[in-house]
Amino acid sequence: MNTLVSYDWLKEYVKLKETPEEFARRISLSGPAVEKILPLYPELGDKIVLGQIAELKQHPNADKLKIVKVDVGADGGALLHIVCGGSNLELGQYVAVALLGAKVRWHGQGEPVVLEPAEIRGEKSEGMICASSEIGLGEAFPNSDRMILDVGHELGWDKQTKKSIPKTGTPLNDVLGGSDDVAMDIEVTSNRVDCMGMVGMAREAAAILNRPFNWKEPKFPKLQASSSKPQVKISAKKECPRYMAAKISGVKVGPSPWWLKRRLMSAGLRPINNIVDISNFVMLELAQPTHIFDSATVKGGIDVRLSRFGEKIQALDGKTYELDETILLIADDEKPIAVAGVMGGEQTGVTLNTTDVIIESAAFDPVCIRRGARKINLQSDAQLRFEKGLSTASPPVAMARTIQLVLELAGGKLEGGITDVGQTKYKPQSFSTTVDEVDSLIGIKVPKTEMVDRLRRLGFKVGVTGKTIKAEVPWWRDHDIELGRDLVEEIARIEGYANIPGVIPFGLRPRPMSPELVWERNAREILKGAGLSEIYSYSFVSKDLLAKADYDASVLLRVQNPLTADFEYMRTTLLPSALQVAAENAERFSEQRLFEIANVYYPQSGNLPDEQLELSMLFLGMPEPWRAAKGCVEHLLDEMGITDVEWKRLDNDAFWHPGHTVQAFAKGNLVATVGELSPKFAKNFKFDSPVGLVDIPFEAMVPLASGSRTYIPLPAFPEAKRDLAVVVDFRVEFDDIAREIVRANGHSPIRFGVEWFDTYRGDKLPLDKKSVAMHLTFSAPDRTLESSEVDGLMENIVLGLKEKFKAEVRA
Amino acid sequence: MQDQLNALRLEVETAIGAAKTSADLDAAETKFLGRKGALTDLLKQLSTLSAEERPKMGALANDVKRQLEMMIASRRKQLGEEQYSQLSLTERVDVTEPGARPPQGHLHPMTKAINEITEIFERIGFVRTRYPEVDWDFYAFESLNMPKDHPARDEWETFFMDAPVSKKGKMVLTPHTSNSQVRELERKEFPVRMINIAKCYRRQSDATHVPMFHQFEGLYVDKGVSISHLRGVLDYFAGEFFGPDRKTRLRPFHFRFTEPSFEIDITCGVCGGTGISAEKQKCKMCKRGWLELGGAGMVHPNVLKAGGVDPKKYSGFAFGWGVERTYSMKGGLNLDDIRILYKNDLRFLKQF
Incomplete structure (x- = not known):
């Protein structure tokens, strides 16, 4: 939560001598972070100055224009000759004069433009007498059309001695205090609602910089007990632990004095009238919101209660809100008059005709306020503070301050006493820490006296017994300080974290990383090296996507509050996402090789889902994508040291192409499904060529993986090489042929190698036949094989193949 | 002759x-x-x-x-x-033609970031672990000192699973990697020096937020762990990851599961920490020369207790930072919309 803090205002409560820049740097290291430093009146340069009208006469050629001679403090008393159409011009009036070269916003509209000398209906004009909206002050000094800014009137100089009025020619920015002030945009953490008020911020600054804190708690005026104080009942005690009300009669509603307007504007609030402005000012000063009702519109007593279903209120923003039983209300005998802690009702708001007011200062349950505001979607500065949690000791302070200001600025009389309902005796909390705990947690030694002093500067009441420091929490830190450890933070941050040296801990033997994480990292590198591009897709997928890939969403874990239907079901397979990615890229990339390694989430009844790391690959745009897929899996298995893989055809899973799919098993475990997406589903993704896919249960693969290798001695004698091509039925598998060839070896020590290099089907063979061509190698451990010996082995092989597969040797 | x-x-x-x-x-x-x-x-x-x-x-x-x-x-x-x-004439080819490359693969930028982060922490003895990405409320919130009504829990914008509530509360998609803290403590192996990198989920999607993202969670619990150690470790990380030219600072902050809590800032890589851009304008990337790297803090005693660890004997620090955010703050990446990371547009992926 950010707040705008006027540096000048802050200095009312704490003695500061740094520049705003220095202040920002230092304070950010120990307290709230200053994020930006902004000028107060960005549209006032040094060329808009205070002027006084010295002569005023009618323009000879235009009814609505005047010729004005203005004293802008020029050397020798020269007057500026300006043509002006302002309807409220008066002799002797103090005005804002834009000198030539100043930037103004014509009629308060559009971008600022540079003022140049002009001739208006034959009369020269050497500057401009500005309306407030033309120099960015429209909100501070609302003006009607054709009215210029009457500076003296707005700043209350009518009542002042001449002496205190600045010299003509003084830049208006100086006159308004903008040159000596900045607005700091400060981030306040949610636990420090006290710093959402100027006094809290000042206390913080005083503690950090070790400077005097000058704020004095406001006091109630002398009260007489009276029966005419406001009647208040709290029906919702849990939601409203304390409610204070006071009535002031005979107030005069009007514009606020400049000092008050200025403070509100520095915090980004728009001045409205003195009563409303006072309420806002007190909130900005003390962080405790108050609300002020027009007493005449409140019928009977005040009841703090939960709303009834279907009740409505028109709030001060003009909109009507429908309420339910969870919304806390302030109501009178007839109607809701405010959404508690959020916004008052339009009907009971203060207007220019108001004469009697009721001031509310209360404590509300933060959760109730937060949920209520979210529910009806109504936010306000008050609600932002209440929902962070304000102390029940806070309302009297704000009440006293509000009463003080109303009496001072709007007059009137406090009717009787102050109603204070719900409050039981406030008991501050106390926590302890020890010098050793502080030192060991910070990592450097801080003197005990310094620890105590820091806590005292922050408002804690501190008692010391030996090494134990006991601190009573000041009320403004009620929802923040919760245990002794919080005291350590207070001491440490005032130290300034920049002063705590960094030390890298050493001397520990970490446990090794799990093989799963090691192999996951390796697998990514292997696949990247093999030319695949890695994708990261969302873990939650849509029902539509699942359906396109023939997966049933109803058995998956569902997100109860998905962002959109695209992110609804926790996937148990990575393949649909891969297909979607490939389809989206297909127009630009005809050839794709993709992979992803990610968790999938298998639902388990009564337990968390079984999170399994899986690996998917996708191949598109090459001839025989299943072969590319299989080759890549073979490569991966090889790199992971998984040998002895058995491949088994998969032809009974509807998702997979029944003629192009195979599964790999190692030590009886399924380690990969490799093949193509069934054309039946490929068309759902609008692929115009077959898609190769790989699905690997990565976690099942990891225990089989090995980084170590066993050396097999190199053959001492040269290998004999022969090629063989056999014609067999097209359903005979190469793996079986290879196995049969090796079997033909019997128990002889001669080593056989079989390497596939081509399969032919086509015109030169009958339709149901194929020719399989292989390189064969033979080697004996103890000698070079004679050619005749190899011939004999080849004969055996051919014979075996004939017998087993009716194979014929292809010439 | x-x-x-x-x-x-x-x-x-x-x-x-x-x-x-x-x-x-x-x-x-x-x-x-x-x-x-x-x-x-x-x-x-x-x-x-x-x-x-x-x-x-x-x-x-x-x-x-x-x-x-x-x-x-x-x-x-x-x-x-x-x-x-004569070879330059007799056997001349056009050598400006492209070479015959091996197939070129690409790792996703998140993998690169995760690898780099893992390696940096490995060097100072932090070992990567893995904990559930779908977890019980107890681990995601309750054990982290976030009572049911606490506003902090609204801020996470959590996804809930359509599943029965257990003794450990509702089933949620982890909105941060901090669920690993108490799970790691439950192993009872000291010292704890963990770096947990996992997917996280929050209900948000805009130029700087994605509903699924990654965090890396560091946890160090032992006897006598101090703010000094936290600084040492995080400074080491920042120096390794961002380079020695960037400076860090620790600021007070507020998190429920740490006390004290900090925000770590790093000097802006665009304006060099001055807050003023090359065009003499206010730097658009940072706040007065600083970028918020992420939160950290000393593990809250209540979190240690929830993990069965005696806060009188042990202390520790923890941090949980967004991988995407941290990576995008590295100089020169220029990601203007973080969502592109998960669009899987090959024109993007092939740049890495």
Whole structure:
């Protein structure tokens, strides 16, 4: 939560001598972070100055224009000759004069433009007498059309001695205090609602910089007990632990004095009238919101209660809100008059005709306020503070301050006493820490006296017994300080974290990383090296996507509050996402090789889902994508040291192409499904060529993986090489042929190698036949094989193949 | 014989001079000096000479032979060099054509970031772990000192699973990696030095937020762990990950599961930490020269207790930062919309 803090205002409560820049740097290291430093009146340069009208006469050629001679403090008393159409011009009036070269916003509209000398209906004009909206002050000094800014009137100089009025020619920015002030945009953490008020911020600054804190708690005026104080009942005690009300009669509603307007504007609030402005000012000063009702519109007593279903209120923003039983209300005998802690009702708001007011200062349950505001979607500065949690000791302070200001600025009389309902005796909390705990947690030694002093500067009441420091929490830190450890933070941050040296801990033997994480990292590198591009897709997928890939969403874990239907079901397979990615890229990339390694989430009844790391690959745009897929899996298995893989055809899973799919098993475990997406589903993704896919249960693969290798001695004698091509039925598998060839070896020590290099089907063979061509190698451990010996082995092989597969040797 | 030898020498010298290629030279060598060559023929005649003449002529013939061989060798060398010097013409190809590359794969930027983060922390003894990405409320919130009504829990914008509530609360998609803290503590292996990198989920999607993202969670719990250690470790990480030119600072912050809590800032890589851009304008990337790197803090005693660890004996620090955010703050990446990371547009992925 950010707040705008006027540096000048802050200095009312704490003695500061740094520049705003220095202040920002230092304070950010120990307290709230200053994020930006902004000028107060960005549209006032040094060329808009205070002027006084010295002569005023009618323009000879235009009814609505005047010729004005203005004293802008020029050397020798020269007057500026300006043509002006302002309807409220008066002799002797103090005005804002834009000198030539100043930037103004014509009629308060559009971008600022540079003022140049002009001739208006034959009369020269050497500057401009500005309306407030033309120099960015429209909100501070609302003006009607054709009215210029009457500076003296707005700043209350009518009542002042001449002496205190600045010299003509003084830049208006100086006159308004903008040159000596900045607005700091400060981030306040949610636990420090006290710093959402100027006094809290000042206390913080005083503690950090070790400077005097000058704020004095406001006091109630002398009260007489009276029966005419406001009647208040709290029906919702849990939601409203304390409610204070006071009535002031005979107030005069009007514009606020400049000092008050200025403070509100520095915090980004728009001045409205003195009563409303006072309420806002007190909130900005003390962080405790108050609300002020027009007493005449409140019928009977005040009841703090939960709303009834279907009740409505028109709030001060003009909109009507429908309420339910969870919304806390302030109501009178007839109607809701405010959404508690959020916004008052339009009907009971203060207007220019108001004469009697009721001031509310209360404590509300933060959760109730937060949920209520979210529910009806109504936010306000008050609600932002209440929902962070304000102390029940806070309302009297704000009440006293509000009463003080109303009496001072709007007059009137406090009717009787102050109603204070719900409050039981406030008991501050106390926590302890020890010098050793502080030192060991910070990592450097801080003197005990310094620890105590820091806590005292922050408002804690501190008692010391030996090494134990006991601190009573000041009320403004009620929802923040919760245990002794919080005291350590207070001491440490005032130290300034920049002063705590960094030390890298050493001397520990970490446990090794799990093989799963090691192999996951390796697998990514292997696949990247093999030319695949890695994708990261969302873990939650849509029902539509699942359906396109023939997966049933109803058995998956569902997100109860998905962002959109695209992110609804926790996937148990990575393949649909891969297909979607490939389809989206297909127009630009005809050839794709993709992979992803990610968790999938298998639902388990009564337990968390079984999170399994899986690996998917996708191949598109090459001839025989299943072969590319299989080759890549073979490569991966090889790199992971998984040998002895058995491949088994998969032809009974509807998702997979029944003629192009195979599964790999190692030590009886399924380690990969490799093949193509069934054309039946490929068309759902609008692929115009077959898609190769790989699905690997990565976690099942990891225990089989090995980084170590066993050396097999190199053959001492040269290998004999022969090629063989056999014609067999097209359903005979190469793996079986290879196995049969090796079997033909019997128990002889001669080593056989079989390497596939081509399969032919086509015109030169009958339709149901194929020719399989292989390189064969033979080697004996103890000698070079004679050619005749190899011939004999080849004969055996051919014979075996004939017998087993009716194979014929292809010439 | 002497005349014959001299004539032959002259003939051979001419032939050597005339040879244009090494093949010509080979032919000449065979013709004159070969086994059936002219010189051999001459030498055969030596036997017909007198015993007096024979050694003289023999020596002369050998002399001639040696000289000729030397001439051939030198000519051969010369020819060879000429031949190589011609290669730029005879065997010229357009070398500006692209090379035949091996297939080029790409790792997703998140993988690169995760690898780098893992390696940096490995070097100072933090080991990567893995904990559930779908977890119980207890681990995601309750055990992290976030009571049910606490506003902090609204801020996470959590996804809930459509599943029955258990003793450990609702089933949620982890909105941060901090669920690993109490799970790691439950292992009861001290010291704890963990880096948990996992997917996280929050209900948000805009230029700087994605509903699924990654965090890395560091946890160090031992006897006597202090803010000094936290600074040391995070400074080390920042120096390794962002380079030695970037500075860090610790600011007070507020998190429920740490006390004290910090925000770590790093100097802006765009404006060099000045807050002023090259165009002399306010830097758009940062706040007055600083970028918020992420939160950290000393593990809250209640979190240690929830993990069955005695906060009087042990202390620790923890941090949980967004991988995407941290990576995008590295100089030079220029990601203007973080969502592109998960669009899987190959034009994007192939840049990494």
